[in-house]
Amino acid sequence: MTSESFELSRKHDSYPKSLEDLPHPPETIYGIGNPEALHLPSIAIVGSRRATPYGMAVAEIAGRVAAESGLAVISGGALGCDSAASRAALDAGGTSIIVSGCGADVIYPQTSSDVFQRSIERDGAVVSIENWGAPPRRYAFPKRNGVIAALSRATLVIEAGKKSGTMSTAEMASQLGRMLYAVPGSIFSPQSVGTNELISDGASIICSERDLEMCIALDYDKLRLTEDPDNSEMGRVMSALVASPTRADELANRLGDSVITILGTLSDYEARGMVIRLPDGRYSPSEEFFNTSDRMVVRK
Template identity: 60%
Template sequence: MGDRWELTRGDDLWPPALDDLARPPERIFGRGDPEALRGPCLSVVGARRPTPYGVAVAEMAARVAAGCGVCVVSGGAMGCDRAAGAAALAAGGRTVVVSGCGADLVYPASSRDVYEGAVERGGAVVSAEPWGSGPRRWAFPKRNALIAALSRVLVVTEAGLRSGTMSTAEAALELDRVIYAVPGSIFSPSSAGTNRLIAEGARVIPDERTLAVAISLDYGRVPLASPAARDAPGPVMSALLASPLRPDELAARMGEDVLTVLRTLTDHEARGLVERLPDGRYSPTREFLLGHNGATVG
C-alpha cells in the first residue's frame, strides 16, 4: 500500500486546513500521496448501516465530486463512507481515507479495496494515531474532526440524530465549513439527522444537478458531464421512494389488494428494482436510485 510518511506541523507538505482545528494534531501519519490532503477536497460521510438510499446518495456525491476533479475524503467505515470512497475510485477520481487506527492498518477489513485504491491511485490513507494503533473508541471523534477539517464542504448523506456522522457535522460547523445535507423521509430514523441539519441551515441537496452546481460554485470547477434525465417512476416506486413500506402498508396506500401488490413487488425484486429489508419493508435498490434502470416502472 505504498511507503509510509509522517508530517509534523510546519512541514512543507502539512495540510494547512488542519490548523483550523482548536487542537490540531502535532503529527499525522500516512501512506500514498500527501499532496492529496492539500485539496481541493470534499468530505462525504454517512451511516455505517445505511439504507439503499443512503448508499446511493454517497455514491452519487462521490461520483459528482470526482467528475469535478475534487478529491473525496471519508472515514473508510462500512456503509456510506466505504461507498463514497469506492465510487470516487470507480469514477477515476482520488480519495483520502482518514482512519481512526494506525494508517498501516485496514479497519474494517471490508474496506480494504478502498484503502488500497486510495494509496495506489493518487490519494492517501492518513491518521493522527501512531503506526500499529488498533481501533479505540476515543480515537474516532478525533478522526471525525480531521474529516471535517480537511475539506471546504462536508456532504452528509444519511444520518441518525445520535451518530458519528452527526459528530462530524458538529465539528464542521465549529470550523465554519459548508455543510450539504441530502433530505430523506421524515418517517425514517436514518434521515432524522440530515433533516435536522437542513432545518438548522445546511444547504439542501435535493438532486444530482443541484449538487453539481453547488460544487461548481464552491470549488470553481465545472463537472465533466451533466446528469442524465430520468423517467418518472410509477405509483409503486413513487410510494417506496417516499419511504420503505411493508406490502400491507403499500397496498393500503395504493388502494390495492395485498396479493396484487405482492406480485408486483416480486416482479420488481426479480428485475433488481426493489429489495426486502431485514424488517420486512421493501425499498428501492441502490441501482434503481442511481438511475441504472431507465425504464418507467409501476
C-alpha cells in the first residue's frame, strides 16, 4: 500500500475523542489514508470470518445501505462478513475504515488486500493501535475490537458464534453505551447463536434492508433518500417519522426542539400532504410522501 501515513497521539487535535470512552484509550493511532475519515458519522459492521452465504449476502446489503445513507463503514477487514460489508460500501461509493489487528502497513488477511487498498484510495483509512510493521498476534485482536466499537455510534452484528471476536466487539459496544443492531439467524446455525442471543438481550433486530434503513434514519438522523435542499428541517423531522410514527411532544424531545416549533413544522407538512395524523395522535409520513419520486430517489 502506498499513501500518506499518519500518527495521532491523544494530544493531537485529530485524535478521535470517541476513543476516550475506552477503559484504556490507545496512546497513539497509526494509520494510512485520510485521518479526517475517523470523524465521519460511522457504523461498525462485523460478523463471522466463516460466514455462511446468508451472512455474506446480508453483509453486502448492510454495507451498501450504510454507504447510501451517508455513513462510513468501519470493520476489521477480516475474511467473511467484515470484508464483504466494506467492499459493498466501497462499491456503492461510500467510505471504508479498516481497523487492523496488525500494523496499519501490514495487510492481514491477504484475501482482503483489495479492501485495504481501496479504503485508502477512496478517502478512507486503515488504522491500528499496533506499531508499524507489527505482525498478527492473538492478543492484539480483542484490543482492536474495542477500537472498532468505540469509533462507531452503532455496531451491526451479522453472524457471530457465542464465543468469538465478533461477540467481543458487540460486548464492548454495549459496555460503551453504543447502539447495537443484530441480524437474526437460524437456531440451528452455530454462526447465529451469538446474534440471536444479542437480540434476546435487547439489541435492535434487523430483519430486512428496510429495518436497517429505518434504524439509521432514527439513530443518525440520516435519510437514505434525497432531501429537499430548500428545507434542512425536512431531513431531521421526516427521517424520524419514516423510522417510526411519533407524537409531536416525543418528536420534539428526540430532536431537541420546542413542541411549538415541531407542531408548526408538522402542520406545514400536513398541509402539503407529506404527513398525516393518526387516530392515536402520532404523525406518520403520508402515502403521497412515499410515492413522490422527487423525494424518494435513492442515493447512488
